[in-house]
Amino acid sequence: MIDAKVHVLVVDDEPDLCWAITQALRPLAYIVKSATSAAQALTYLSQHTYKVAFVDVKIQDMDGLKLASLIRQRSPATRIILISGFYYQEDSAIIEGLKNNLFTSFLAKPFNLAEVRSLAQQAVSFGEL
Template identity: 40%
Template sequence: MNKDPTPLPQTSAQRNSVLIIDDEPGVRWSLQHLLESNGYAVASAASGIEALKSLKTAKYCIVLVDAKLPDIDGIDLARRIRIETPCQAPLILVSGYFYDDDVVVREVLRSGLFTAFATKPIVHETLIRLVKVALLKL
């Protein structure tokens, strides 16, 4: 598993590059293997600071953002991503704390800050579908 947020090389083939931001190693591992087995190139970050650093130097087509990180709330991180980095990739909020009908989730989706939302535990087919739909919007 990619333990550091090593930038992926920038090529036209990077249309399938994903950054996973999650503090749980097991979640990063399972998401990485799920996405790689579906043809995506994957990098990961264990904290908001690592993610911001990576997003300043590398380009990803999709970013999965955990709602609760040790150093920053995932929603606040998404705002910082848009302000502090050149990243304009679709952001998908991933959470075991929030659900589809939570006011917070509905608001960040309505505002456009996040393109989609996935609950933990993650249903594999649902996540792959959300990623594919987000890529179609590029």
């Protein structure tokens, strides 16, 4: 059962990438909110509970990993999908983060839209199983 009110947060300082992810998630009918800075993202998080958050590793005002840990702290229910052009799948930092449950999954740029949707769906359904 899909809750029509699934909220998804996209954090990337590249507005075009926020646009791309938003477009990709459109078929899933989530409510997608984009933030181009960590500060903006934290503001949104304080206002609403997001089921899923796409977080870019390189944001101009904060390191993405730092932001991820802040999100986990403030909103433990939010599933974090890390996006990065900087890291790759087997990067030690990524393996470590996954192991520590800092984030749920990792998405390397450039990404497949189907994968974006699939990761989002997995994250959304996680709590419901």
